[in-house]
Amino acid sequence: MTRSSMLAAVLGTVLFAAPLLASGLNALAEADLAPDRFPAVAAELRLQLDGADRHGLSNGQRERVLQSLSRIEDWLAEDASGNQPRIHAEQRRINALIAPQVASRGNDRANLVCKRVRPVGSNIPVTECKTREQLAAEQAAAREALSDEQRRRSM
DSSP, X not given: OOHHHHHHHHHHHHHHOOOTTTSSOOOOOGGGGSTTTHHHHHHHHHHHHHSXXXXXXXXXXXXXXXXXXXXXXXXHHHHTTTTHHHHHHHHHHHHXXXXXXXXXXXXXXXXXXXXXXXXXXXXXXXXXXXXXHHHXXXXXXXXXXHHHHHHHHHO
């Protein structure tokens, strides 16, 4: 792992990690997929799914989430960087199953915001989850880029 990727993982964990046990299920954030962090996140999620409150998931959905967690753990142990596409596909699968429960909590201060989007070049929608901090940073960057372009054109 290079120094910059290690720093990015540490900063991502500090800035964007969503506590699972604090307020029910949360979708997996990018920082949760760090090899050193994921085992704890997966264990917390498994505890919640095995508890009396199934968070509105059917048995089939619960099994798919548990299978995806196991796959991610295996791929992280095998080759984290080489398996990134697979890991992210499983992350999207888990988030697609959990997103309705995250959204239906009615908690306006939930850490993650999930929405269904159609990627460019595809008609197949995917569930995209981002932290509120990530959304705010993206909006600020877009506003800055727009105002820079407007300033440049007015000169």
